[in-house]
Amino acid sequence: MxxxxxxxxxxxxxxxxxxxxxxxxxxxxxxxxxxxxxxxxxxxxxxxxxxxxxxxxxxxxxxxDNDDPRPTTDDxxxxxxxxxxxxxxxxxxxxxxxxxxTNPFLTPSVAATSGEAADDLEIEVTAYQWGWEFTYPETGVTTQNRLVIPEDRNVRLVMSTSDVIHSLYVPDLGIKQDIFPNQPQVVRTRATETGEYDLYCAELCGPGHSRMGGTVVVLNQSAYDEWLTEQSTTE
Known part of the structure; x- marks a missing residue:
């Protein structure tokens, strides 16, 4: 008892x-x-x-203390x-x-065909051994291992790899997508909190895999615009 x-x-x-x-x-x-x-x-x-x-x-x-068990009765x-x-x-x-x-922010195939993605901020992501390159097509700005995105705006990441399989993983933002050679992948997100978040490669990609990390920086829209303008003038 x-x-x-x-x-x-x-x-x-x-x-x-x-x-x-x-x-x-x-x-x-x-x-x-x-x-x-x-x-x-x-x-x-x-x-x-x-x-x-x-x-x-x-x-x-x-x-x-049942010393005389019986079969269960059909019910x-x-x-x-x-x-x-x-x-x-x-x-x-x-x-x-x-x-x-079927959420376009979670399933790549839905994200790639979603009509709502037409107004997304598009950023090109290139994975390589052992780092990340982020390109902003509208301005030509390119960063290494540092992805900067605006808060409360839909972002579309068009990802490719220049060598082997990699995987973009940002735990705090709920992003995880494998990237295969010659198969561009699409991920959508909309960050709702400013701050810095760790980015990892979640696919074993060689001896330098453990150091293939980066940072996702979420800025409010005005700070993002200022950052983008600053990067454009320095390149």
Missing amino acids: RFTRHSLRLAAIGVLGLLLATPVAAQSVNRAAIDELNTQLLYVALPLTLFVELILIYAIYRFR PALEITWTVATAVILVFVGVSGYFVL
Whole structure:
């Protein structure tokens, strides 16, 4: 009995902690979509996990001294109930995942064909062993290992590699996309918080892979315009 009460107490504390926890605000629409999906799945998985654990604890306690176990009695109504409940849960998960997969800020194929991308700020990204080159076609500005983008504006990254497979990974902005030779890839994002964010290559690309990093700098629009003008005059 003491074991059961202790287990229930720990489960209650865990559930309460998850419910009261306030997630950190996302820094981009990409990250916000991913976090929202994770939250939806959490609120589905949490009650199911608690329900299963409670049944397990009950079964352990209720039948702990059963010296004459008997086969489980057929219960068609119960079997139909849990089958339907499982189907409803799977449909919910599938629909939630579908809307994320069709989000033009998360799926490259959708980003490449989205009509909304016509007004995006386009930046060309070239990955190479072992660094990153970012080119701003409108001005001809080129930077190395430092991507500067404006806040609250849709940005379209057209990515290619000059040698082997690389992968652009910016965890805080929810960006991760493999880049294959002779196959340009497109990623869209809209940063919602100014600041500096780490950028990595997430694909093993040779002996210099571990130092193939960079920085994404998000500036407000006026600061971005000033930076772009300054870079244009110095080149």
